[in-house]
Amino acid sequence: MKKIIGLAIAAAFGLSACSNLDHKTAHEVMSISNDRILKEDHSFNITGSSRVYISPLAEAVLADEKVEEKVKTEDAKAEAEDAAASMEATQEDDDSLKQEFSEQEEAEFRNAMLDALPDGTIAQVAINYLDKYPAISSYIERTHLNYEVAVDLSTRQFEMIPELAINNHNEKLSIKLPMKLDAEKWEIYMDPPASAAAIISVYTDEKIGKRLIKEPLKVSLKGSTDLKGVPFDHIAEAAMRAWLSINKSLPADAYVFKEMDAFGKANHARYRVRHVMKPEYDSVVMKAMAKAFDEELSKLQKTPQPGSTEEDYKNAREFFSMFVSISDNQPLSFQRISGNNPVVDYYLDRKGRILASRMYIQINGTHKAINIIGDNVYSNYGKPVFKFNPQGKGITWEELKESFDSDKTEED
Numbered sequence: 001m002k003k004i005i006g007l008a009i010a011a012a013f014g015l016s017a018c019s020n021l022d023h024k025t026a027h028e029v030m031s032i033s034n035d036r037i038l039k040e041d042h043s044f045n046i047t048g049s050s051r052v053y054i055s056p057l058a059e060a061v062l063a064d065e066k067v068e069e070k071v072k073t074e075d076a077k078a079e080a081e082d083a084a085a086s087m088e089a090t091q092e093d094d095d096s097l098k099q100e101f102s103e104q105e106e107a108e109f110r111n112a113m114l115d116a117l118p119d120g121t122i123a124q125v126a127i128n129y130l131d132k133y134p135a136i137s138s139y140i141e142r143t144h145l146n147y148e149v150a151v152d153l154s155t156r157q158f159e160m161i162p163e164l165a166i167n168n169h170n171e172k173l174s175i176k177l178p179m180k181l182d183a184e185k186w187e188i189y190m191d192p193p194a195s196a197a198a199i200i201s202v203y204t205d206e207k208i209g210k211r212l213i214k215e216p217l218k219v220s221l222k223g224s225t226d227l228k229g230v231p232f233d234h235i236a237e238a239a240m241r242a243w244l245s246i247n248k249s250l251p252a253d254a255y256v257f258k259e260m261d262a263f264g265k266a267n268h269a270r271y272r273v274r275h276v277m278k279p280e281y282d283s284v285v286m287k288a289m290a291k292a293f294d295e296e297l298s299k300l301q302k303t304p305q306p307g308s309t310e311e312d313y314k315n316a317r318e319f320f321s322m323f324v325s326i327s328d329n330q331p332l333s334f335q336r337i338s339g340n341n342p343v344v345d346y347y348l349d350r351k352g353r354i355l356a357s358r359m360y361i362q363i364n365g366t367h368k369a370i371n372i373i374g375d376n377v378y379s380n381y382g383k384p385v386f387k388f389n390p391q392g393k394g395i396t397w398e399e400l401k402e403s404f405d406s407d408k409t410e411e412d
Contacts, residue, residue: 020350026255026273027247032352034244041353042153043384049146050374054130054137060369062340062362127365142168150384153240156183156233159386178216178388186232189390191216204403211395218394231308234300235316242292249288250281258345267356267377269347277342290324293317340364354378 021029057063130137143166150159158181166173178191192200192212201209221227247254258272294317301313340362347356361372 020270021352025252026257026271027250027252029271029348029352030255030273030275030346031248033346033348033354034247036352037153037244038241041381042151043380043382044151044378045380045384046147046149046151046376046378048149048374048376049144050372051141051144052370052372053141054127054368054370057364057367057369060362060364061360061371061373062343124365127363127368127370130370131365131368139168142166148387150386152384152386156236157181157386158183159388161388180386180388180390183232183236186221187392188219188221189216189388189394191388191390200400204400208395208400208403216390216394217400218390218396220396229308229312231300231305231312231316234297234305234308234313235320238293238296238300239320241296242289245292246285246288249284251284254281263356263358263375264345264347267347268349269355270350271346271348273346273348275344275346277344279341286324290321293320353381 021032024032055061130140143164145162146165147160147162149161150157152158159179161176161178164173164175175193175195177193178189180189181187182189194213197212201212204212221230221232255273255275258274260269260272264272297313297317301310304310304313343360345358345360346354347358348354355378357376357378359372359374361374363370363372
């Protein structure tokens with residue numbers, strides 16, 4: 001009997017030892033965590049908030065990260081000031097404001113201006129400006145962007161409620177913009193705040209104006225004649241699987257374990273994994289996404305969506321490939337603009353489920369830095385709570401457009 005009890009205890013300890021991921025690398029833990037989203041953790045809530053503050057460089061949020069800084073000479077600063085003055089003068093020129101550019105020309109102009117400026121100069125000018133006006137800095141520090149997210153992959157429901165919250169001296173403000181994607185029907189809902197609805201109603205007829213008080217705006221993608229035949233469901237599933245597979249393509253050192261901090265302990269996490277978003281990863285990620293998307297869409301195409309042709313699937317591949325190509329050729333380098341790479345810490349339980357995450361962005365000035373910290377807490381796995389439930393009701397884009405074009409609107 002004692003032997004049986006001993007074996008049972010040993011088995012229990014053995015199972016306990018195998019139930020965690022202590023023997024895995026940080027990269028393996030993140031891969032397991034991502035895979036869980038498709039298999040088990042496919043529905044959840046996220047509560048997010050961000051805060052901004054200015055600090056001396058030595059006390060900035062990423063002061064402990066080793067970041068290579070390029071030395072900026074006085075000549076480079078003078079060039080930046082001249083370029084900024086030139087841009088300001090151009091904006092004041094009425095003739096240039098009237099000139100129309102194509103999207104390609106605008107992109108080329110924007111890139112040329114960025115290339116003319118030394119790395120980090122834009123951020124330096126902005127932060128040095130804020131440092132001279134403490135009242136503006138204080139106002140920014142008491143302005144927060146919060147959001148609530150609900151995800152249910154099994155029913156293809158996605159909800160996001162961003163909130164701009166200001167709590168300042170003699171001033172409080174909360175503006176929310178609930179949004180929902182019903183990917184089962186491919187309908188998008190957006191419930192504008194009262195101020196936006198009031199402005200829109202000025203340009204619509206009375207009937208729509210009254211509906212704007214209570215009803216959200218609604219866009220039906222499947223109902224659009226321009227998008228007829230697009231295999232939305234398969235594109236979404238292929239894109240999701242492609243996105244979840246990208247971290248496996250990153251090098252082994254892209255993720256590292258960090259010592260648990262107070263935020264992780266408060267969320268009962270066992271592992272804290274850090275990812276530094278280096279620009280050299282961008283090309284690897286985009287190419288991996290393109291390959292995974294093509295493979296996943298090919299599998300799904302074997303059982304085509306009703307109404308979708310081989311040409312529709314070909315167009316979907318070409319569009320995704322074009323998106324990847326543009327992103328790969330014109331990457332957004334945070335390091336160039338801010339002087340640092342964004343850093344994300346993931347907090348996971350013993351089985352690899354994400355419990356929370358925290359993003360750090362540090363934008364360097366000459367002597368001080370803007371610090372942005374974004375916290376996300378995951379909850380309600382398997383039982384997500386949706387707060388915005390339009391239930392099919394909403395003012396369609398067609399109705400809104402017809403109201404804008406109505407004779408009554410012109411008379412008003």
